[in-house]
Amino acid sequence: xxxxxxxxxITLGSTYALIALGYTLIFxxxxxxxxxxxxxxxxxxxxxxxxxTKFNMSIFSALLGAMVAxxxxxxxxxxLALRPLRRRKVSELAPLISTIGVSIFLESLALRLFGPQxxxxxxxxxxxxxxxxxxxxxxxxxIILAISFGLMVALRFWLAKTRLGKSIRATAxxxxxxxxxxxxxxxxxxxxVMLASALGGGAGVLVGLAFNAIEPTMGITMGFKGLxxxxxxxxGNITGAMVGGLLLGIAEIFSxxxxxxxxxxxxxFGFIILLLFLRPQGIFGSKEQQGGR
Amino acid sequence: MxxxxxxxxKQFGGLAALTDVGFTVNxxxxxxxxxxxxxxxxxxxxxxxxxxxxxxxxxxxxxxSLVDFKPHKITELGIARTFQNIRxxxxxxxxxNVVVGAHCRMKAGLWQGIWRTAAQRQExxxxxxxxxxxxxxxxxxxxxxxxxxxxxxxxxxxLEIARALASQPDLLLLDEPAAGMNxxxxxxxxxxxxxxxxLGKAVILIEHDMGLVMNICDKLVVLNFGKKIAEGIxxxxxxxxxxxxxxxxxxxx
Amino acid sequence: xxxLLNPYYMQLITFIIINAILGISIYLTLSTGQLSLGNAxxxxxxxxxxxxxxxxxxxxxxxxxxxxxxAACLLAAIIGIPxxxxxxxxxxxxxxxxxxxxxxxxxxxxxxxxxxxxxxxPSMGVMLSKGIAAFGLAGGIGGIxxxxxxxxxxxxxxxxxxxxxxxxxxxxxxxxxxRAFAAIKxxxxxxxxxxxDTRYYKLLAFFMxxxxxxxxxxxxxxxxxxxxxxxxxxxRAVEILLFAVLxxxxxxxxxxxxxxxxxxxxxxxxxxxxxxxMIYGAILVLMMAFRPQGLISESTLALWRTKLTRQPKIxxxxxVTRRTTP
Numbered sequence: 001x002x003x004x005x006x007x008x009x010i011t012l013g014s015t016y017a018l019i020a021l022g023y024t025l026i027f028x029x030x031x032x033x034x035x036x037x038x039x040x041x042x043x044x045x046x047x048x049x050x051x052x053t054k055f056n057m058s059i060f061s062a063l064l065g066a067m068v069a070x071x072x073x074x075x076x077x078x079x080l081a082l083r084p085l086r087r088r089k090v091s092e093l094a095p096l097i098s099t100i101g102v103s104i105f106l107e108s109l110a111l112r113l114f115g116p117q118x119x120x121x122x123x124x125x126x127x128x129x130x131x132x133x134x135x136x137x138x139x140x141x142x143i144i145l146a147i148s149f150g151l152m153v154a155l156r157f158w159l160a161k162t163r164l165g166k167s168i169r170a171t172a173x174x175x176x177x178x179x180x181x182x183x184x185x186x187x188x189x190x191x192x193v194m195l196a197s198a199l200g201g202g203a204g205v206l207v208g209l210a211f212n213a214i215e216p217t218m219g220i221t222m223g224f225k226g227l228x229x230x231x232x233x234x235x236g237n238i239t240g241a242m243v244g245g246l247l248l249g250i251a252e253i254f255s256x257x258x259x260x261x262x263x264x265x266x267x268x269f270g271f272i273i274l275l276l277f278l279r280p281q282g283i284f285g286s287k288e289q290q291g292g293r
Numbered sequence: 294m295x296x297x298x299x300x301x302x303k304q305f306g307g308l309a310a311l312t313d314v315g316f317t318v319n320x321x322x323x324x325x326x327x328x329x330x331x332x333x334x335x336x337x338x339x340x341x342x343x344x345x346x347x348x349x350x351x352x353x354x355x356x357x358s359l360v361d362f363k364p365h366k367i368t369e370l371g372i373a374r375t376f377q378n379i380r381x382x383x384x385x386x387x388x389x390n391v392v393v394g395a396h397c398r399m400k401a402g403l404w405q406g407i408w409r410t411a412a413q414r415q416e417x418x419x420x421x422x423x424x425x426x427x428x429x430x431x432x433x434x435x436x437x438x439x440x441x442x443x444x445x446x447x448x449x450x451x452l453e454i455a456r457a458l459a460s461q462p463d464l465l466l467l468d469e470p471a472a473g474m475n476x477x478x479x480x481x482x483x484x485x486x487x488x489x490x491x492l493g494k495a496v497i498l499i500e501h502d503m504g505l506v507m508n509i510c511d512k513l514v515v516l517n518f519g520k521k522i523a524e525g526i527x528x529x530x531x532x533x534x535x536x537x538x539x540x541x542x543x544x545x546x
Numbered sequence: 547x548x549x550l551l552n553p554y555y556m557q558l559i560t561f562i563i564i565n566a567i568l569g570i571s572i573y574l575t576l577s578t579g580q581l582s583l584g585n586a587x588x589x590x591x592x593x594x595x596x597x598x599x600x601x602x603x604x605x606x607x608x609x610x611x612x613x614x615x616x617a618a619c620l621l622a623a624i625i626g627i628p629x630x631x632x633x634x635x636x637x638x639x640x641x642x643x644x645x646x647x648x649x650x651x652x653x654x655x656x657x658x659x660x661x662x663x664x665x666x667x668p669s670m671g672v673m674l675s676k677g678i679a680a681f682g683l684a685g686g687i688g689g690i691x692x693x694x695x696x697x698x699x700x701x702x703x704x705x706x707x708x709x710x711x712x713x714x715x716x717x718x719x720x721x722x723x724x725r726a727f728a729a730i731k732x733x734x735x736x737x738x739x740x741x742x743d744t745r746y747y748k749l750l751a752f753f754m755x756x757x758x759x760x761x762x763x764x765x766x767x768x769x770x771x772x773x774x775x776x777x778x779x780x781x782r783a784v785e786i787l788l789f790a791v792l793x794x795x796x797x798x799x800x801x802x803x804x805x806x807x808x809x810x811x812x813x814x815x816x817x818x819x820x821x822x823x824m825i826y827g828a829i830l831v832l833m834m835a836f837r838p839q840g841l842i843s844e845s846t847l848a849l850w851r852t853k854l855t856r857q858p859k860i861x862x863x864x865x866v867t868r869r870t871t872p
Contacts, residue, residue, distance in 0.1 A: 033635050033638075033639065080831065081831045081834075081835070084834075084835035084836075085834055085835060090834070090838055091634075091838070092634045092635060093581050093634055093635070093638065094834045094838050095834070096581075096635060096638055097581075097787065097791055097830055097833075097834050098830060098831050098834040098835070100784055100787065100830055101826070101827040101828065101829065101830025101831040101834070102827060102831060103827070104781065104784055104823050104824075104826055104827040104830075105823070105824050105826075105827025105828060105831070106827075107823065108821070108822075108823035108824045108827065109824060111823075220780050224642075224643070224646055227639055227642075227643070228643065230639075231636070231639060231640075235635075262650075262653070262654045263650060263651075263654060265646070265650050266646065266647045266650035266651065268643075269643035269644070269646050269647045270647060272639075272640065272643050273625070273628075273640065273643060273644065273647065
């Protein structure tokens with residue numbers, strides 16, 4: 001029972017981690033909390049769904065399509081809502097407010113485009129169950145685990161080894177220095193936002209598979225969880241986002257298993273508020289990143 | 294004795310910014326703190342004003358240890374400062390900036406301010422008068438209604454000094470007040486600092502302008518790499534071999 | 547007169563006033579440079595406390611509403627002591643999270659009736675009409691029915707509260723505390739070193755915002771007769787933020803203008819109702835890009851002041867035109 005819940009928790013947590021990675025990438029490079037990330041995630045879910053049902057694409061092509069859609073939305077958001085703010089000195093709250101605007105815009109757009117009712121992926125994957133030593137793992141769970149861990153590993157590798165990945169890290173470290181070193185920071189910023197949004201779009205499809213229900217309002221709920229993980233792991237910390245996501249997933253599954261299921265959505269922020277009391281810089285954040293002075 | 298520092302050490306994650314620094318400031322004395330960039334001068338100010346806590350050592354102001362006091366409390370005790378990079382409240386007028394500086398010497402609470410009680414109005418009137426006097430003292434009396442951010446650089450420096458004086462300090466810390474000033478402005482500043490001394494206030498001055506420092510300081514403390522390498526009256530410091538090597542020697546590069 | 551007594555317009559006016567009060571609540575916190583997105587949460591605490599006190603404990607309305615504000619304040623103390631240590635983004639997210647936690651708790655408690663919400667909350671209008679009737683005016687006065695008199699009384703009371711809050715905010719901003727707030731907003735570190743206990747004043751501003759939001763919640767509950775957890779979700783928080791972003795948060799008139807515009811807009815423009823959230827989103831993005839200080843800023847006011855005082859002729863005309871426009 002315990003192990004079964006743990007596996008369920010890790011599956012859920014890996015999707016949270018994927019969402020939180022998007023937040024943390026953007027925060028790392030731009031010092032912005034992208035409040036619209038949850039809605040980009042939700043759009044990814046719907047695009048994936050449409051590709052899988054209306055166009056009969058395989059789940060992997062649908063995932064790819066959702067990631068492309070996420071990237072496009074990310075690009076548009078960067079151009080329309082973030083870049084205009086960089087032209088002049090504004091308060092650090094301005095991009096936060098601007099992306100809140102994007103978030104409610106996208107949510108409302110989704111309500112018009114896709115309707116308010118919950119929709120679901122075809123259940124062919126969910127039906128398949130594998131039994132390993134008394135533990136039940138569904139095909140969906142395996143796909144989710146494989147894809148999210150695959151994406152996380154690929155991202156780490158890409159950031160560490162490739163030229164572009166290195167320039168992203170350099171920009172995250174210090175944007176002026178990166179500029180002096182000849183990094184095209186404008187390009188890096190656009191790429192980071194697109195990459196983060198692509199991850200968000202992909203996570204949308206995976207969560208759609210896991211919960212078997214997607215609706216326009218899920219952007220807010222899941223976005224909040226990603227935010228919780230972002231703070232949990234320490235702003236801008238990639239390892240923190242991964243571990244924080246897993247922890248939150250596990251915590252939620254156990255809160256459901258042990259009888260406080262209706263409070264499930266409050267677990268994330270209960271976590272945060274507790275953490276802010278104890279360790280404002282997040283579990284993995286260093287002292288310099290902390291919110292307190 | 295106004296201020297006493299004893300073996301003050303500050304480390305930032307293993308890196309020592311200041312090591313065993315100690316000196317004293319007597320009432321009405323102007324003490325210059327000099328040294329090359331990165332010698333730990335501003336860190337010293339941050340320790341005295343409670344912005345940073347020392348890793349070890351004692352900072353005593355008028356027989357009271359300042360360690361563990363918050364910055365606003367230290368200001369209330371009578372230590373005020375200015376900043377190397379000017380930090381005024383740019384959207385407030387010059388006069389308002391000075392009045393904010395007097396915050397800890399005012400008493401009116403929330404409801405007194407809302408109902409404008411007689412005591413509150415009297416206090417406002419007095420403080421405004423005092424603030425105008427201070428603006429006149431630093432020589433920008435005619436700019437009281439200008440927004441602080443709109444003042445020219447030299448006047449901003451003076452306004453910052455006026456704001457610091459508004460808290461009625463016994464010890465004033467000036468962090469490179471002459472930075473970016475031309476010769477005549479520096480001369481005016483020299484006169485101003487002398488005036489402040491005549492008001493009975495002690496001053497600690499971080500400054501790179503050696504002419505200014507030599508002219509007005511009663512005592513100099515020389516820092517290099519976070520250590521005090523010399524202390525004494527300007528004449529002696531001028532000829533101190535360690536100082537010439539560490540500080541003046543560097544200027545020749 | 548007929549036109550103004552139309553229940554629809556009377557209701558609209560009450561909503562405008564309540565939103566203006568919410569605008570003041572976010573303004574008070576913002577005046578120290580803190581962005582709190584928890585005001586929807588505080589509003590819900592005020593609304594539920596006040597509604598439950600009248601429904602279950604029979605507390606009279608005039609006591610229940612301030613108690614709702616006090617409850618919001620109490621919660622602000624619990625949440626505020628750790629969060630006001632936080633700067634900028636952290637505070638915004640922590641308060642947003644707080645609102646979410648409050649919403650989930652309300653959704654799950656028995657006493658709050660979960661997702662269904664509370665209905666038949668004692669109405670302020672009915673209470674006041676009864677009072678007026680007891681006063682011997684049961685038949686109304688001058689063709690105005692006693693119900694309408696009740697509604698007018700509600701509007702008067704709300705206007706009085708709003709008037710007091712504006713007075714409070716204006717007096718505050720020109721007092722010692724207001725200057726401390728402004729200094730903290732401009733440069734927290736310089737304020738601290740200038741002798742201002744920044745932590746204390748930030749907390750105070752946070753409390754004031756929570757209290758006012760709680761009061762607004764209580765008033766709203768007794769005007770709409772029904773409250774549910776959905777009324778205080780993310781969108782409500784964004785809407786309150788929007789008042790300050792559109793109108794501006796330099797001076798108290800900013801968020802009030804924002805509240806008035808955004809309450810009237812969907813009523814005037816049909817398409818604005820349909821695309822309301824999209825328009826809201828676009829406003830947030832556009833304001834941040836082109837006018838982050840909001841429609842009314844300190845300099846706009848200064849400009850008007852100089853126009854009105856230094857050029858008497860033009861100022862006279864100005865006054866005339868401003869008087870004739872409704």
